[in-house]
Amino acid sequence: SHIVAIVGRPNVGKSTLFNRLIQRREAIVDSVSGVTRDRNYGKSEWNGKAFSVIDTGGYVRGSDDIFEGEIRKQVELAIDEADVILFVVDVEEGITPMDEEVAKLLRKVTKPVLLGVNKVDNAMREKDAIEFYNLGLGDYTTFASTSGSGTGELLDNLVAAFPDKPEPTKEEIELPRFAVVGRPNAGKSSFINALIGQDRYIVTDIAGTTRDAIDTKFDRFGFEFNLVDTAGIRRKAKVKEDLEFYSVMRSVRAIEHADICILIIDATRGFEGQDQSIFWLAEKNRKGLVILVNKWDLVEKDTMSTRDYEAKIRKEIEPFTDVPILFVSAHTKQRLLKALEASVQVFENRKQRIPTSKFNDYMLKVIEGHPPPALKGKYVKIKYCMQLPTPTPQFVFFANLPQYVKEPYKRFLENKIRENWDFSGVPIDIYIREK
Numbered sequence: 284s285h286i287v288a289i290v291g292r293p294n295v296g297k298s299t300l301f302n303r304l305i306q307r308r309e310a311i312v313d314s315v316s317g318v319t320r321d322r323n324y325g326k327s328e329w330n331g332k333a334f335s336v337i338d339t340g341g342y343v344r345g346s347d348d349i350f351e352g353e354i355r356k357q358v359e360l361a362i363d364e365a366d367v368i369l370f371v372v373d374v375e376e377g378i379t380p381m382d383e384e385v386a387k388l389l390r391k392v393t394k395p396v397l398l399g400v401n402k403v404d405n406a407m408r409e410k411d412a413i414e415f416y417n418l419g420l421g422d423y424t425t426f427a428s429t430s431g432s433g434t435g436e437l438l439d440n441l442v443a444a445f446p447d448k449p450e451p452t453k454e455e456i457e458l459p460r461f462a463v464v465g466r467p468n469a470g471k472s473s474f475i476n477a478l479i480g481q482d483r484y485i486v487t488d489i490a491g492t493t494r495d496a497i498d499t500k501f502d503r504f505g506f507e508f509n510l511v512d513t514a515g516i517r518r519k520a521k522v523k524e525d526l527e528f529y530s531v532m533r534s535v536r537a538i539e540h541a542d543i544c545i546l547i548i549d550a551t552r553g554f555e556g557q558d559q560s561i562f563w564l565a566e567k568n569r570k571g572l573v574i575l576v577n578k579w580d581l582v583e584k585d586t587m588s589t590r591d592y593e594a595k596i597r598k599e600i601e602p603f604t605d606v607p608i609l610f611v612s613a614h615t616k617q618r619l620l621k622a623l624e625a626s627v628q629v630f631e632n633r634k635q636r637i638p639t640s641k642f643n644d645y646m647l648k649v650i651e652g653h654p655p656p657a658l659k660g661k662y663v664k665i666k667y668c669m670q671l672p673t674p675t676p677q678f679v680f681f682a683n684l685p686q687y688v689k690e691p692y693k694r695f696l697e698n699k700i701r702e703n704w705d706f707s708g709v710p711i712d713i714y715i716r717e718k
């Protein structure tokens with residue numbers, strides 16, 4: 284889907300707007316997965332078009348007295364990673380020097396830039412907003428993020444600005460697309476080089492192609508796959524990716540573009556905040572996941588066994604624990620083939636379609652033996668279920684009283700599905716509908 288980045292100086296109302304844009308979808312996703320959500324990244328939809336929103340300001344620490352350098356980095360990153368840039372300004376404050384700085388950067392950009400003037404909630408302010416023509420960015424849209432007035436028009440304009448994306452070819456759909464993701468220095472480039480060979484990994488960095496992730500096709504060990512070239516690898520030298528924001532945001536496009544995310548973790552550092560952010564970003568996008576604990580050659584095996592290490596990671600990724608975790612070394616090439624095999628397996632798992640008759644045979648028996656708990660003396664009956672013909676595994680169960688089927692029971696159903704069919708590494712959605 285398309286990526287929208289919100290930029291602007293602190294306190295113009297970026298995060299209020301962000302929350303407003305993602306609200307509805309987010310609530311649904313959260314109740315399904317029970318996952319803590321990333322405050323700076325969310326999925327949204329308008330007029331049938333799905334898109335992701337990134338609040339770049341949300342990632343900048345101490346953003347009350349943000350430095351000019353910081354905002355420049357924020358904007359440059361948005362320019363690199365987003366399809367549309369939404370520049371938010373504040374009519375109460377008018378044009379500040381920092382707004383001018385941002386506008387100067389954005390004027391050079393070929394991507395669509397939308398200027399949104401916030402806090403416009405009366406005719407007087409509508410008139411005041413005229414001064415923003417001075418930013419040299421053309422027309423603007425006025426809105427008020429706290430009340431929500433004008434945000435519909437803002438969304439219309441946003442969606443209209445989305446560039447057309449080419450339809451994926453048949454081959455692109457059939458071949459797994461892997462994105463190697465992880466924080467800086469986890470060993471992503473080393474892993475890729477070890478896997479496909481330094482000499483074979485020739486990246487053509489064509490100017491102007493930064494807009495989209497680049498797929499490179501490989502044929503290794505009898506597997507055919509595309510590697511999504513992550514921005515981090517190609518543009519390593521450009522920004523020092525020491526902040527969480529940069530590595531997470533760098534991962535967004537690669538994750539969205541991929542089928543399977545191969546998350547590389549530095550064994551000497553453990554599964555930390557940044558790793559977790561990237562993990563949940565992939566999960567939220569319903570991508571397949573494989574976790575590779577890299578640099579395993581550096582870990583003293585008497586102090587930390589694979590089993591303990593694995594258990595620790597699984598604890599962190601609850602409730603989505605059904606994910607392959609492998610211990611690898613890009614240096615000694617330990618278990619690299621296994622890692623590739625596991626990734627291909629997750630791709631297959633994600634594509635699998637269970638015939639409706641088989642699904643009913645198995646699941647209805649499970650439900651009969653362990654029905655949803657009765658509520659207020661009423662019994663919930665599930666008589667039919669099926670997998671939906673969706674790109675990622677989704678299942679629907681038809682019940683007489685769908686609202687009585689609660690989260691724990693849904694999780695029970697999910698676990699049963701996972702016990703009987705291999706959905707390892709694949710997020711699953713369960714819906715209960717009225718029959």
Ligand code: GDP
Pocket residue numbers: 465466467468469470471472473474577578579580581611612613614615
């Ligand atoms: P990236 O930023 O994620 O692409 O990380 P790099 O591939 O550049 O690796 C960061 C550093 O970790 C480099 O110095 C690598 O040589 C080192 N490194 C990567 N993988 C391994 C590994 O499996 N074992 C050891 N000992 N070092 C590794």
